[in-house]
Structures are given as structure tokens and as C-alpha cells.
Amino acid sequence: xxxxxxxxxxxxLQAAVQSVKWTYSLFWQICPQQGILIWSDGYYNGAxxxxxxxxxxxxxxxxxxxxxxxxxxxxxxxxxAGETNQPARQPCAALSPEDLTESEWFYLMCVSFSFPPxxx
Numbered sequence: 001x002x003x004x005x006x007x008x009x010x011x012x013l014q015a016a017v018q019s020v021k022w023t024y025s026l027f028w029q030i031c032p033q034q035g036i037l038i039w040s041d042g043y044y045n046g047a048x049x050x051x052x053x054x055x056x057x058x059x060x061x062x063x064x065x066x067x068x069x070x071x072x073x074x075x076x077x078x079x080x081a082g083e084t085n086q087p088a089r090q091p092c093a094a095l096s097p098e099d100l101t102e103s104e105w106f107y108l109m110c111v112s113f114s115f116p117p118x119x120x
Contacts, residue, residue: 006041007013013027013041013042014045023046024044026042027114030110038115042107042111043065043066046103048065072104072108072111080112
């Protein structure tokens with residue numbers, strides 16, 4: 001089965017983060033409709049609080065980081081649904097805002113950033 005563009009991007013972001021031991025990587029792209037730079041994707045590789053999270057089986061550090069990246073995106077979508085009057089998607093049951101580390105909060109907030117031309 002061929003990798004999707006999204007999974008290839010995730011793999012590249014993961015490789016970049018792990019090769020230099022960063023906490024996260026972010027990928028920004030131009031939104032042609034608005035002409036602004038928006039968050040497209042990211043990979044979180046930092047500390048994960050485990051106070052409430054439950055892992056049904058043992059997973060590798062890479063799998064845990066990939067799962068956490070997806071959980072953070074789902075949490076953002078759930079939190080931002082109220083701003084757009086869309087029905088809120090329930091985020092991962094194991095993740096809520098009080099479970100986030102400071103670096104996870106920063107990563108999560110980057111999803112909401114956009115940059116018009118000449119800013120940044």
C-alpha cells in the first residue's frame with residue numbers, strides 16, 4: 001500500500017525532529033484562498049504527561065509521539081469547533097486540556113496561528 005501524502009509528511013517531520021532531538025516540528029503552507037501562511041501539519045516529540053492516559057498495550061516511543069501528535073490535533077479541532085458553531089468532535093478520551101505539558105500547549109496553540117503577508 002502506498003503512503004498517503006499526509007503520512008509521508010508525518011514521516012518527514014518525525015525524521016527531522018528525531019534527527020536533531022527537537023521537541024516538535026511544524027509545517028506551514030500558503031492558503032491560496034486567503035494568501036496567508038497557515039499551519040498544515042506537525043509532529044510532537046516532547047514529554048507526555050501520563051496522569052490520565054491509558055495505553056492498552058506497550059507502544060514504542062515513536063508510536064507514542066505519533067499518537068500524541070494526532071491527539072493534539074483532535075483536541076484542537078474539538079476546542080475550536082465552538083468558535084465556528086460546528087458540532088464538536090469528541091477528542092481522544094484519554095486527552096483533555098489539563099493533561100497537557102507546557103510544550104504541548106505551545107504546539108497546540110501553533111495550530112491556531114496564521115500569518116498574513118509581511119508579518120512574521
